[in-house]
Amino acid sequence: MKKIVLYTRNRCPHCETAKTYLNQKNIPYRLCNVSTPAGQKEFNRTGFRAVPVLKIGDRYLNGFSIKGFEAMMKE
Secondary structure, three states, X not given: OOOEEEEEOOOOHHHHHHHHHHHHOOOOOEEXXXXXXXXXXXXXXXXXXXXXXXXXXXXXXXXXXXXHHHHHHHO
């Protein structure tokens, strides 16, 4: 299975949707909270400016949609 990193921040409803989906499907992922200095530093390296962002293997999904996520998991 591809390694997944979910970049999120506090009080982000779309981030909560992504976390809920991953948890309900029992999909393992690493959470990176960009509200922390270490998380922000890691997130800055992605080149994105808004969350949620999912890193799936070596590719990124900006925002969260179930269809987009499932399509990337099949690639």
